[in-house]
Amino acid sequence: MEVGGYLLPDDLWYHKEHFWVRMEGDVATVGVTDFFQKLAGEISYLELPSEGDEYSQDNVVGTVETGKWVGKIYSPLSGTITEVNSEVVDEPALANRDPYGSGWLFKLKASDLSELENLFKGEAALKWMEEEIRKKAK
Amino acid sequence: MYLFNLDRMPDLLSMVIFHELAREGVEALVIVSPEKPLISIGYFQDAHQEVDLDYIKSSGLPLFRREVGGGTTYLDENQIFYQVIYSRKNKRFPQTIRQAYEVLSEPPCRAHERFGIKVRFREVNDLVTEDGRKIGGEGGADIGECMVFVGSMLMDFDYQTMSRVAKIPDEKWRDKVYKSLEENLTTMRRELGELPNRKEVQEILIAEFQKVLGPLEKAELTPDFLRRARELERQMQKPEFLFGKRKGEVDSLKIKSGLNLIFGQHKARGGLIRTIQEVEGPSLGGTIQDLSISGDFTLIPRKSLREGLERSIIGTRREKYELFPRIAQFMESKDKEMPGVNTEDIIMALGLKD
Numbered sequence: 001m002e003v004g005g006y007l008l009p010d011d012l013w014y015h016k017e018h019f020w021v022r023m024e025g026d027v028a029t030v031g032v033t034d035f036f037q038k039l040a041g042e043i044s045y046l047e048l049p050s051e052g053d054e055y056s057q058d059n060v061v062g063t064v065e066t067g068k069w070v071g072k073i074y075s076p077l078s079g080t081i082t083e084v085n086s087e088v089v090d091e092p093a094l095a096n097r098d099p100y101g102s103g104w105l106f107k108l109k110a111s112d113l114s115e116l117e118n119l120f121k122g123e124a125a126l127k128w129m130e131e132e133i134r135k136k137a138k
Numbered sequence: 139m140y141l142f143n144l145d146r147m148p149d150l151l152s153m154v155i156f157h158e159l160a161r162e163g164v165e166a167l168v169i170v171s172p173e174k175p176l177i178s179i180g181y182f183q184d185a186h187q188e189v190d191l192d193y194i195k196s197s198g199l200p201l202f203r204r205e206v207g208g209g210t211t212y213l214d215e216n217q218i219f220y221q222v223i224y225s226r227k228n229k230r231f232p233q234t235i236r237q238a239y240e241v242l243s244e245p246p247c248r249a250h251e252r253f254g255i256k257v258r259f260r261e262v263n264d265l266v267t268e269d270g271r272k273i274g275g276e277g278g279a280d281i282g283e284c285m286v287f288v289g290s291m292l293m294d295f296d297y298q299t300m301s302r303v304a305k306i307p308d309e310k311w312r313d314k315v316y317k318s319l320e321e322n323l324t325t326m327r328r329e330l331g332e333l334p335n336r337k338e339v340q341e342i343l344i345a346e347f348q349k350v351l352g353p354l355e356k357a358e359l360t361p362d363f364l365r366r367a368r369e370l371e372r373q374m375q376k377p378e379f380l381f382g383k384r385k386g387e388v389d390s391l392k393i394k395s396g397l398n399l400i401f402g403q404h405k406a407r408g409g410l411i412r413t414i415q416e417v418e419g420p421s422l423g424g425t426i427q428d429l430s431i432s433g434d435f436t437l438i439p440r441k442s443l444r445e446g447l448e449r450s451i452i453g454t455r456r457e458k459y460e461l462f463p464r465i466a467q468f469m470e471s472k473d474k475e476m477p478g479v480n481t482e483d484i485i486m487a488l489g490l491k492d
Contacts, residue, residue, distance in 0.1 A: 039234055041262055042420070044207075045182035063181070067262035068208035068277035069235045070181045093422075136234045 003126060004133040007034040009100055013119040014128065015076035020100065021119060023110075028077050031104040032064075032095050035129065039137060040066035043092040048073070048106055053081045055108070057115050062105075064092075077115050079108040139224070140166040141354035143340060146215055149176040150371050153202050153213070155359070156221035156288065157374070158367040160281035165228065167347050167354055168221040169340050175214040175296075176200045177303055180207050181279070185381050187389050190305045199303070203380050206277040206288055208263075209392045212303055216294035216327075218339055220246065220347065222287040226280065230352070238278060239263055242287045245346035246274060249291065252342050255329045264395040265289070271324040272394035291343060292325040293334055304391050307401050308432055311414045315391060315399060318416065322393045390421065398424075400456075402489030408478020409435035411487035417456055422490075426456050431487070435479050442474045447484070458490045 001008050008014070013021040018036035022029040037043065045065040055061050055075040062073035084106045088094045095103035120128045147155065152172040159166050177199050179185055185201060188210045194201060213219075222242055224231045232238040243259035250257035250265070250273065257273055260266045265274035276289035301316035327333045348354055359367070373379065391399040398421055402413045416428040429448050437443050450464045466481045468474075 039236055041236070047182070065180075065182050065207040067235060067239070068180070068206070068275075069238075069263075070205060070207045070279040071235065072280045136237070 001126070003129045004137070006038065006129065006133070007100065008125060008129055010122065012100070012125075013076070013116055013121045014125045015074060015119055016128070017072075017074045018132075019074060019076050019105075021076045021116075023116070026079075026110045026113060027082065027107055028079065028110050029104050029107050030076055032099050034099050035132060035137070037096045037099050037103075040064075040069075040071070042066060043095050046073075046089050046092045046095070046105070048084045048089060049075075049081045051081050051084060055079065055081070057112075057118065073105065075108065076119060077108065077110045078112050079110040081106055081108050083107040139351055139354055140164065140357040141344065142166055142168045142170075142357055142359065143344065144168060144170040144359070145336075145340070146171050146173045148172070149174045149200050149213075150202050150375070151364075151367060152219070153178060153204060154367050154371040154374065156223060156286060157205055157281060158363070158370050160223045160279075160284040160286045161370070162363075162366075163225060163283050165224045165284070166222075166357070167344070167351060168219070168223070169344060170219050170221070171215045171217060171336075172213050173215060175212065175299070176202055178202045178204050178211045178213055180209055180277070181205050182207065183210065186305075188305055190303060193302060197299075199299075201380060203374065203382075204279075205281055206279045206286065208275065208277040210304060211275070212296060212300040213290075214296060216292070216296075216325075216333070218291040218293065218336070218343065220289055220291070220343060222347070222351065223281075223284050225283055226285050227283070231285070235278065238285060238287050239276065241350060243276060243289070245343065245350055246289055246291060248346045248349075249339070249343045250274075250326070252346075253326060253330060253334055253339075255326065260395060262395060266394075267324055267329065271322055273324050273326070273329070275394075291339055292323075293336070293339060294327040295323065295325045297323070305389070306391070306414070307389070307403055307412050308414070310432065311399075311401075311430065314414060314416075314428075314430065318393050318397075318399060322397060396424075400489060402487050403433075404483055404486035406435060406479045406483035406487075408476065408483075409433055411435055411479065411483060413487050413489070415456065415488065422456060424456055426452055426454055428452060431484075433487075436475070436477055437479075438475045446471070446474060451488075456488070456490070458485055461485060461488065461490070 018033040047063040049061040056078045060072045061075045149172045263276045278287045389401045400415045411433040417424040
């Protein structure tokens with residue numbers, strides 16, 4: 001679906017800091033939302049976690065530079081990093097061009113699927129995004 | 139929110155203070171200048187690639203890697219730095235990067251105006267004069283639980299040292315870096331014809347920030363805080379942090395927002411080819427305004443380098459598909475010889491890989 005000009009695919013879960021999660025079994029693919037990349041502007045650098053690193057939900061796992069601002073990348077779920085997208089590290093603008101596709105950031109094996117309840121999906125995601133647009137994209 | 143008007147502080151410490159305040163969650167406006175010059179690199183920069191480390195060592199210039207983005211900067215006492223630190227949870231202040239730049243750039247713009255210099259904020263993060271020259275750069279970071287917005291008022295600027303500090307692949311381009319900086323970056327001194335009074339700049343800047351941030355409570359750094367800041371300085375000077383980044387092969391130097399010098403090099407069968415490109419707009423897809431090619435390859439006659447190859451590229455968008463036919467046309471011309479170099483080599487030397 002599209003909310004206020006921002007793509008918000010229905011089948012994904014969303015973390016409050018604007019990271020999306022696609023679940024395949026217990027493996028979560030993580031990327032930035034369309035809202036994130038549009039508001040942040042051109043992503044110039046990414047620092048991502050390493051395979052094997054373990055994180056808890058909401059932990060800072062990396063950094064991202066957009067417009068000379070260094071922001072944080074959060075882990076939407078607890079788990080172990082299983083794969084990092086080296087292409088997006090080499091070419092961070094991929095996360096701008098294709099945030100839900102080739103611009104994905106990393107995959108992690110989730111250790112507690114009940115944490116998905118702390119993310120937004122479907123109708124809840126729609127309401128959350130509308131509120132975010134009202135607060136941040138004026 | 140606190141106000142720390144620190145005037146001048148020791149070089150590295152002057153830039154460490156805001157990092158420590160943010161780590162401790164202290165909401166504050168910091169106004170500070172370094173007592174002595176230093177070189178500051180952005181969080182994602184590779185010091186080995188960006189900075190002429192031999193030069194700064196021999197000149198006694200300390201190197202600092204900030205947790206804020208952006209490029210290499212030369213800092214000295216003629217620049218007054220402002221740093222705004224606030225909790226991400228504090229809804230009184232901007233919640234997004236874009237909002238932060240827009241709202242918090244207003245005070246320095248108005249401060250310039252009070253000195254008679256018309257300055258506006260230009261996305262993404264530059265303060266520019268009416269004629270489009272940069273007079274201040276800004277940046278920011280999420281540090282600890284805080285958002286940190288930083289920038290500087292350039293009372294004066296040492297173009298010579300800045301152009302000397304940048305690491306460039308070919309020394310003969312040093313003058314190009316200097317000229318590009320001088321043409322595109324201005325200062326209060328240049329605009330006013332004289333150096334403004336430091337205290338006056340500080341006071342006006344603070345007054346303008348108060349209009350946006352609300353009342354500020356004057357505060358001083360305690361000995362305990364300074365001890366913690368010194369410890370953080372020690373951590374940030376460790377080689378694993380200072381030299382902790384590694385980048386790709388092509389290097390660049392940002393002159394101002396939307397104008398970059400891009401350096402490229404490629405070893406062709408016929409020799410090493412080096413390029414420096416002045417690119418307006420995005421690095422990929424922007425326009426190559428100027429170009430210089432050098433190296434140890436053979437090209438006969440030599441004048442066809444400027445008159446043929448470089449001219450065929452200048453004015454073109456920096457995209458492989460746009461450049462390829464132009465370069466190919468030059469390479470196929472019969473009135474020159476360039477053994478061991480083909481069109482693809484030139485594309486590679488321009489830093490455009492497949």
